Amino acid sequence: MIWRFQGLIGTSALVEQCAVYGYITVTCGLAVLRHNPIPVPTSTYFSEMHCLRPENDFGEPDVVFALDDDESTFNLHRKVLAARSPVFKAELEGPMAESSLPIIRPQHKIKAPVFTGLIIYMYHDRLPKDTECGGPSVELFRELLAAADWYAMDRLKLLCAKKLWDDYMSVETVSKTLWYADTYNCRELKDACMHLLNKGENMKQVAVSKEYIWLAQNSPEIIDEELRARVMAKFYN
Template identity: 30%
Template structure:
């Protein structure tokens, strides 16, 4: 019992932690390329008649591209019509984009079919198609670079809108994003505390032995191995690496980011992205940087052309990049590419083993 005159509090303790819940809307993207071979033979099949691509899956739903060479309706018979069809049952909400790929390899693809907002598809309802009655006039298509050797390629991107709920997360305080990479880049750029000079070609770079050793086993062995006294090592000469590639690799060692080629190319003799990535991949392999090597490999896979595939294939073989080698071989083995590749300077320098691999790949393409 409380003493007379005392004040007894009846308030309970308050939990100041705030509970939150979220509904998160996300877009799951995927694409499909539909090749029309023998376009001139498809014409005349009739208004409203179409050919469909193979079914493909994006966001857990099955889709198909419908191509109407003579238009979908009588009012649009001078045009080709393009539509996306929801094949699987149920409802889906998606954003779409059509483009015709430029067959001249100049990259000027036709992007004129883009939905401004998400469309609702319902296979069990009334709307399961979306597209363009008048995508392009046949006369325009037939005189364009989108049609070559009586073939055209339709590229369709689908972004399926999905939602998920998150509940019961305790909100304490927002955590700032990490600025460690920026701090290390500033350390490299300022040269504060640097204890090693790297001589590459006609250029000199100041760096920190501990950082380089932590990131690269090669530098670790060089600076802190059993041979020599690292305290006495003030300058190291780097051979067989171009200065622009070494500078880019150095930035990666400090920031873990893939640098842009334009930052390191000489303005008098600009370096192409492919050449930049080829040199950077070689440097990454030499200094045992598997993450950087794969990042370069991915970029090179995106940049393959008839002009550079032979040199990229040679690089992939030399540095044991199996994925890059496979993609180069498959690209080079295509009948529409092989003739031009054989004329290139890089092809003349390919090793016999790679020529054998290319012949085997070509044989596989023919059999298919």
């Protein structure tokens, strides 16, 4: 027989009603609230877009972006891109040569799924959904974080960092994610990766992973920094 109580119950009543052969079985649920090391600032979407047409009616596209990797093209709105990114604003509205060109090629090499994710954020203020950009992956959000750094979109960068931490962080992925965080100036994600590496016995597993070997070959200075952090942590603990 299963008894359910709401509120408090005295010891004698509990024993009288629930004890079976002197034993009581208690079924409970436990919720663990995970520490969030990467806070994301509030959206600036409406303050950036208030000067444009209401209800996302931006008129006809007036600029085409073409990608070098597979010749993908995107028909976009100059005002939207300029409102969301100071880099796009300089490219499209400033004295730079791109401002007058009908077709623009990004200055950084960027894959079509990543550029699509960038556009989704600029127009809809969110990360790609599961059915978009060929499906989410750790590599997609790493490269989207890089694109956010190129285009000075700090909130998007932190959204990607939080996504990488919440959904894709493990001893197998932490090394390369650390490289992206260091290379593309995401201190919050870098600190979280360093903390994970130095926690418990994680480093023993990480050190034999392919991504850690890749990191050691491509960015030994990050390994040196991680080793110093580990030594300091042991010294002060």
